[in-house]
Amino acid sequence: MRGKKRGAKKVDEVNDTQQQQQQQQQQSQHRASKRLKSSAKAEEVKMESDIAAAGMPSIRSGRVKNGHNAVQDDDAAESSPASPAAAEEEPCEAKVSSDAQSQSSGGPAAAAADAKKKKKRESKSCAGAQQQQQQQQQQQQRGQQADAARVQGSKYHVGAHISMAGGIENSVKNALNIGGNAFALFVRPKMAWASKAIAEVNVQAFKCAVAQHDYAARVLPHGCYLTNLANPDEEKRRKSYECFVDDLQRCALLGIDRFNFHPGSTVGECSMEEGCASIAQCINRAHEQVKDCPRILLENMAGSGNVIGKSWTELGQVIALVVDKSKVGVCLDLCHAFAAGYDISHAAGFDAMLEELDANVGKEYLQGIHINDSKGALGSHKDRHDNVGAGMLGLYPFWRIMNDLRFQGMPMVLETPGEEGVMHQVWSREVEALYCLSGTLYEDDVRSRSNKTIKAEHEPKGQQASGGWQRARELMRQVQELRLQGAKAEEEKKQRSQANKTLAKAKARAKAKVDVSSSEEDVDVEKEEEKEEDKKRRNVELIGAKKKRAKTAASQRRAAPFAQQTAAEVSTAGESALVENERGAGRKSRGRAL
Numbered sequence: 001m002r003g004k005k006r007g008a009k010k011v012d013e014v015n016d017t018q019q020q021q022q023q024q025q026q027q028s029q030h031r032a033s034k035r036l037k038s039s040a041k042a043e044e045v046k047m048e049s050d051i052a053a054a055g056m057p058s059i060r061s062g063r064v065k066n067g068h069n070a071v072q073d074d075d076a077a078e079s080s081p082a083s084p085a086a087a088e089e090e091p092c093e094a095k096v097s098s099d100a101q102s103q104s105s106g107g108p109a110a111a112a113a114d115a116k117k118k119k120k121r122e123s124k125s126c127a128g129a130q131q132q133q134q135q136q137q138q139q140q141q142r143g144q145q146a147d148a149a150r151v152q153g154s155k156y157h158v159g160a161h162i163s164m165a166g167g168i169e170n171s172v173k174n175a176l177n178i179g180g181n182a183f184a185l186f187v188r189p190k191m192a193w194a195s196k197a198i199a200e201v202n203v204q205a206f207k208c209a210v211a212q213h214d215y216a217a218r219v220l221p222h223g224c225y226l227t228n229l230a231n232p233d234e235e236k237r238r239k240s241y242e243c244f245v246d247d248l249q250r251c252a253l254l255g256i257d258r259f260n261f262h263p264g265s266t267v268g269e270c271s272m273e274e275g276c277a278s279i280a281q282c283i284n285r286a287h288e289q290v291k292d293c294p295r296i297l298l299e300n301m302a303g304s305g306n307v308i309g310k311s312w313t314e315l316g317q318v319i320a321l322v323v324d325k326s327k328v329g330v331c332l333d334l335c336h337a338f339a340a341g342y343d344i345s346h347a348a349g350f351d352a353m354l355e356e357l358d359a360n361v362g363k364e365y366l367q368g369i370h371i372n373d374s375k376g377a378l379g380s381h382k383d384r385h386d387n388v389g390a391g392m393l394g395l396y397p398f399w400r401i402m403n404d405l406r407f408q409g410m411p412m413v414l415e416t417p418g419e420e421g422v423m424h425q426v427w428s429r430e431v432e433a434l435y436c437l438s439g440t441l442y443e444d445d446v447r448s449r450s451n452k453t454i455k456a457e458h459e460p461k462g463q464q465a466s467g468g469w470q471r472a473r474e475l476m477r478q479v480q481e482l483r484l485q486g487a488k489a490e491e492e493k494k495q496r497s498q499a500n501k502t503l504a505k506a507k508a509r510a511k512a513k514v515d516v517s518s519s520e521e522d523v524d525v526e527k528e529e530e531k532e533e534d535k536k537r538r539n540v541e542l543i544g545a546k547k548k549r550a551k552t553a554a555s556q557r558r559a560a561p562f563a564q565q566t567a568a569e570v571s572t573a574g575e576s577a578l579v580e581n582e583r584g585a586g587r588k589s590r591g592r593a594l
């Protein structure tokens with residue numbers, strides 16, 4: 001019994017130990033899972049806060065979700081090299097499932113490696129995002145007063161060609177900052193043939209931001225400036241075509257529905273008709289090649305040299321040869337039209353230009369506007385943009401595009417100049433000024449003028465309209481002030497940089513001088529040392545020579561005590577010998593002579 005009890009006790013002890021071990025195991029597992037959960041949650045919270053700090057609450061959920069997917073897609077892209085066009089749009093859910101498949105097929109080790117990679121990328125992108133946020137916050141602080149509230153509800157979609165620096169999605173933020181309802185951008189380098197693919201994470205962020213802020217059908221990218229589809233040189237045209245397709249594929253990838261480009265130039269080596277045919281041929285090829293190809297808009301040009309597009313007739317020729325008419329159109333640049341010879345500074349001229357467009361292209365093809373004043377005179381063919389109301393156009397065409405129903409619903413973007421530090425402030429004022437003109441009246445007598453400013457007697461009638469014009473002109477005045485400030489700041493910056501350069505040069509010169517003088521000192525010391533050495537050497541030689549002379553003299557004295565010592569005293573042994581020889585010879589010659 002006791003034995004049994006002892007045995008039972010032993011079993012109990014064993015059971016207790018097992019239970020304790022199990023409990024300990026469970027506790028450690030629980031702690032481990034808790035740690036995992038909390039770290040994952042911390043990461044999630046960090047990301048949320050990053051996004052919240054970016055001031056895009058509406059993009060928050062989408063960005064996290066898509067950011068995750070994008071990383072997975074990126075991993076997939078590594079295994080299968082693909083062109084930007086190959087990365088097709090696909091629903092987020094589909095991506096998640098395909099990601100899951102790719103992870104499970106790769107095994108746990110591959111999944112762990114992927115997770116590690118993903119984490120690394122996420123932390124990298126977070127750091128980049130934080131830096132961007134700081135920059136944006138600084139920008140916002142600088143231009144806070146200038147940032148306009150976005151005009152909501154207008155059917156006229158005005159914006160500007162803005163920067164996408166730091167990531168293509170930043171273009172949306174920049175558009176919002178200036179109060180724009182549309183925007184233009186470059187989707188690839190504007191002056192380079194080579195281009196880097198847009199990262200999937202940026203593509204997703206851009207698409208989410210565009211959808212969230214209602215910019216769909218209001219984005220009008222501008223093509224690369226190097227593209228010349230009219231070039232008669234086949235190799236050069238092929239290169240241009242590749243660049244053109246790259247632009248289009250990027251638009252498709254970003255979900256952009258239209259794209260604007262400069263038609264090209266004959267470069268003086270083919271006829272205008274041949275040039276137009278080449279452009280149309282390239283457009284047809286691109287329509288077939290690019291999946292979800294955006295509508296391709298040909299921009300009217302100022303028409304200098306051999307440039308194609310100075311008239312609607314030329315652009316009409318291209319469009320007539322395009323097969324898929326639903327994927328082609330035109331973009332009206334106000335500055336270019338004026339410089340090309342269309343006097344749109346008054347109603348009759350503007351009407352005539354539109355009639356020509358209708359007749360040669362068709363009004364339904366007009367799908368975008370570039371809002372620019374012109375520094376160049378009417379028909380000057382100079383492509384020099386100016387700020388709204390500051391150039392040769394006056395305010396009529398700007399009032400017109402904000403009050404003519406045919407311009408509703410299409411992206412209308414500013415390509416007006418401004419200094420780097422005041423760019424957004426300039427555009428925000430121009431955007432607001434244009435909205436101020438919308439819904440105002442324009443008197444017939446004002447329409448006929450082509451002066452730069454609108455005089456007081458030409459004020460539109462009605463309090464509200466008048467207020468709109470006053471505000472618009474005030475904003476235009478502010479634009480000029482800002483530009484002066486911007487130019488001054490740029491000049492000061494230039495001077496500072498010049499002064500710094502001069503200072504750096506002076507420092508470098510002074511340093512070089514010190515180096516040279518110290519090396520000169522070294523040289524002097526060396527010379528002194530050499531001199532000293534020479535002196536010593538000469539002394540030694542002199543002493544040696546003296547001793548030698550004394551020795552020779554002694555030997556001579558011993559050999560010929562009767563001989564004259566005068567010459568030998570000052571000459572060397574050789575010289576003495578020579579003297580002796582000469583004496584001998586003298587004696588001989590004297591003997592002969594005698």
Ligand SMILES: [Zn+2]
Nearest residue numbers: 299333370415
């Ligand atoms: Zn333009």
